[in-house]
Amino acid sequence: MFRKILIANRGEIALRVIRACRDLGVRAVAVYSDADQGSLHVRLADEAVPIGPALSRKSYLNMDALLEASRKSRADAVHPGYGFLAENPEFARACEDAGIAFIGPSPACMALAGNKAKARKHLIKKGVPVIPGSEGPVATVAHALDAAENVGYPVILKASGGGGGKGMRIARDAKSLSEVFPVAAGEAKAAFDLPELYLEKYIEKSRHIEVQVLSDHFGNAVHLGERECSIQKRHQKLMEEAPSPFVDAALREKMGDTALAVVRFLGYTNAGTVEFLVAPDGAFYFMEMNARIQVEHPVTEMTTGIDLVCRQIRIASGEALLLSQEKIRPHGWALECRINAEDPDDGFMPSPGTVEELVLPGGAGIRVDTHLYPGYTVPPFYDSLICKVIAWGKDRPSAISRMRRALFEVRTKGIKNTVSFHAKILDHPDFIQGRLHTRFLEEL
Amino acid sequence: MTAETHVVKSPLMGTFYRTPSPDEKPFVEQGQRVNASDVVCIIESMKVFTELRAGRPGVVKRILVENEELVMKNQDLMEIEID
Numbered sequence: 001m002f003r004k005i006l007i008a009n010r011g012e013i014a015l016r017v018i019r020a021c022r023d024l025g026v027r028a029v030a031v032y033s034d035a036d037q038g039s040l041h042v043r044l045a046d047e048a049v050p051i052g053p054a055l056s057r058k059s060y061l062n063m064d065a066l067l068e069a070s071r072k073s074r075a076d077a078v079h080p081g082y083g084f085l086a087e088n089p090e091f092a093r094a095c096e097d098a099g100i101a102f103i104g105p106s107p108a109c110m111a112l113a114g115n116k117a118k119a120r121k122h123l124i125k126k127g128v129p130v131i132p133g134s135e136g137p138v139a140t141v142a143h144a145l146d147a148a149e150n151v152g153y154p155v156i157l158k159a160s161g162g163g164g165g166k167g168m169r170i171a172r173d174a175k176s177l178s179e180v181f182p183v184a185a186g187e188a189k190a191a192f193d194l195p196e197l198y199l200e201k202y203i204e205k206s207r208h209i210e211v212q213v214l215s216d217h218f219g220n221a222v223h224l225g226e227r228e229c230s231i232q233k234r235h236q237k238l239m240e241e242a243p244s245p246f247v248d249a250a251l252r253e254k255m256g257d258t259a260l261a262v263v264r265f266l267g268y269t270n271a272g273t274v275e276f277l278v279a280p281d282g283a284f285y286f287m288e289m290n291a292r293i294q295v296e297h298p299v300t301e302m303t304t305g306i307d308l309v310c311r312q313i314r315i316a317s318g319e320a321l322l323l324s325q326e327k328i329r330p331h332g333w334a335l336e337c338r339i340n341a342e343d344p345d346d347g348f349m350p351s352p353g354t355v356e357e358l359v360l361p362g363g364a365g366i367r368v369d370t371h372l373y374p375g376y377t378v379p380p381f382y383d384s385l386i387c388k389v390i391a392w393g394k395d396r397p398s399a400i401s402r403m404r405r406a407l408f409e410v411r412t413k414g415i416k417n418t419v420s421f422h423a424k425i426l427d428h429p430d431f432i433q434g435r436l437h438t439r440f441l442e443e444l
Numbered sequence: 445m446t447a448e449t450h451v452v453k454s455p456l457m458g459t460f461y462r463t464p465s466p467d468e469k470p471f472v473e474q475g476q477r478v479n480a481s482d483v484v485c486i487i488e489s490m491k492v493f494t495e496l497r498a499g500r501p502g503v504v505k506r507i508l509v510e511n512e513e514l515v516m517k518n519q520d521l522m523e524i525e526i527d
Contacts, residue, residue, distance in 0.1 A: 054514070055459065055512060057466070190464075190465065341490065342490075349455075349456060350456060350457075350458070350489040350490035350492050352457050352458075352489060352490060353457065380456075380457045380458045380459065380488075380489040380490055380514070381459065381490075382490065382491070383490060383491055384490040384491070384492075
């Protein structure tokens, strides 16, 4: 086991990793930018190292500063959290070159998983079902139009370089495809510094369902069931649940087997997520592999009782995964609401500022992962996620009802947040019935 | 010369950028003529980028904030001398 782990992140996920470290008896080193001196992750870590100015580019994305902090604090491993450098193979390689273990997959595997067009091409050859689309990237509008003719409209353009909805555009005919192509390429260039796009058939009323996997360095791999993440705003997840109200035992087994095949084909190690698009007829297609711990991991922890972050650390330290697929028996239902510092009454405008008053929910079945405390100032420099409320119940209705209770208990003053918006979703008849698809919120 | 001045204000707290990306040229320079619909700067708040437009046609008289500086809601950013 490691002696000391440096956490190359901030906010709630930094706290999450610190907690896992403490559970395992490993020392945790926090890093912080000038804007985060008063952050909870700085206070709750065993040590904290400043890494630069507020702007991410100069601190949390600054590899040299992070490597220097790791050396200075004599950390023997780095946990990247999610976002920032979590899926940057160059950073993973730099850590390894410096003799520091990177808690995640190998740099080579991360590079393959990270280039979505390449990963897709690789997996098609292995027989993994993918959405019909272009073979690799589409370099020009003409190339895109050809590919769209082949698969049939509507189609969706996606960025090879990453997700989060950036560079993503739906086109229902050739005219609109020609129009959105340059826009999508421009967005992809701005977001990922790579204008490369690929094209897929767009499937109406589809769901986003993903499978959590764990894989060690000895060829042992298990899946921990699925998460339904169809409640999205501009392709960003807002609410997740496990299991999916759509998936039955037979489909779960098929999706789980496919996810494990993807793990094998990519040579993937550590915790990861295989994302699928699921059509209304139950057909499912590989979308991408997320080579990191995900924001929504707690719903899987609640239903399986397996601590995913501890498992990540143990796998990276060279422990064998002593978990057999038969022993993983998820039970009950878990929901997660991602509370963002945004104003739902003003077009989800970012709402940084000082949290003057704060009451967080509690009671049976509720877990809250947050870095907020009364008096904390949410800086404008980073992501708007301020709190994750997770509710567990014996079945879906009881999880929903506990989540309603938890959201009712949240009290804040000073910043706007999305609690009221989440509460509205929970009361929507289609949500209650589990009739979800990725454009659910757009069609509200 | 008593030209009227229009002030571009920040609609929210965030980071002020004069350039579309770190290694590109500024949207506008002092003394430059702009149309009402020209983008003059970007405010980034919580990873959301908001482009601000001149709002009125004229000449950029003063840029009141440094690139990458933190600005508050309603803070004055630029003065435009209206035609």
